[in-house]
Amino acid sequence: MIDQQLLLDFNAEICEYWKGKEIFSENNTAKYYYQIVSGAVKMNNYNDDGKEFIQNFFYKGQSFGEPPLFIDVKYPANAIAFSDCKILKLEKENLFKLLFQHPEIHLNITKSLANRLYYKAIIASEISSQEPEHRILRFFDYLKKDVAKIEGDFAYKVVYTRQQIADTLGLRVETVIRVVKNLEKKKKVKIIKRKVFR
Amino acid sequence: MIDQQLLLDFNAEICEYWKGKEIFSENNTAKYYYQIVSGAVKMNNYNDDGKEFIQNFFYKGQSFGEPPLFIDVKYPANAIAFSDCKILKLEKENLFKLLFQHPEIHLNITKSLANRLYYKAIIASEISSQEPEHRILRFFDYLKKDVAKIEGDFAYKVVYTRQQIADTLGLRVETVIRVVKNLEKKKKVKIIKRKVFR
């Protein structure tokens, strides 16, 4: 996360996207560094049969879409506003100027990429299991890492729909619904008004 | 990839690992930057029931195990010599000295991380499909990227055993064997002396 004022000093602009609005799309050329001021962003793909695959969710303070900026390739996925959000956009050239002038910020970017790679490895290993129950539980626990403070036994509210969970894990909605219900029976999660707590 | 002489100037040492030898293991503290001089390295996890999950293969010229160096976490996986190999090891502190003195090399590291993140996204999306056949084919094509020159229609030799393919994709050996045989019938791959060509 780069200081907001510094970004503005390098001519970043603040953009507002309403829920569902496309921020960038697959196979487009990467032009900007994006940093979320408020709201959440979803990165996804649609495969041949139109089924959605969710790559990632990004939250307040996080940046996204950098990798292609560094290696001159097209975006591997789409970015869509998951809720209404405000996002800082900085042109690629200005980002590089900024990094050149501020090595410590360059190091932060490197750390952020390292962090994402690290979590990808963790989640890949935890989700490699075939059993949907195991994968769904691990996915919930993975989500917990984005929650600053966790109180009580079932403090984390899963904000995703069953469909989105299914799309992230490559399962069917019905399977997710059944497994989640089962997890409730086993007291592993709580369901209140259909929302899952873990 | 960092210039070999430069690494040596910063007190890197060359180590030899014979096939199967552990280079580092899961949950250990990251101490070194590793760069492969010759041979190949496999990164994997073993989950609760002892089943192997292969994270990645790394080849000559590539570095591995950096992410934990940057963010002070333990290794998320094990690194094992996939063949006999020579590897340059540079202590973390010396790596940071080197990066500090050579910003252009720091940028290269950033690019390398960005590149890996990019490919993780690509492969995650391509492999998200449920159908083993699709996943195996995409996996083969993904492997092709490591082959410099490809001649003819079936020029790439898959060096992994069916078991290793299965472990990477979260499938069973028998399934991989059957699917690969089927792919041969469909002329999508060739099998010579049990080795797969694509």
Next chain:
DNA sequence: ATAGTTTTATGACCTGAATCATAATGATAG
């Protein structure tokens, strides 16, 4: 409140990949 839409729920059925068992083939070492 009402209508319309989205999300969750649930049952019946079916298929494809896991599982289990056993054998054949190819590689490796002595």
Next chain:
DNA sequence: CTATCATTATGATTCAGGTCATAAAACTAT
């Protein structure tokens, strides 16, 4: 050349999760 071991092969069986259909519950807007 032979014995041993690792890998691939293949058939039989099972069952988890996908598919299909239909309904109920929650949210949304007017």
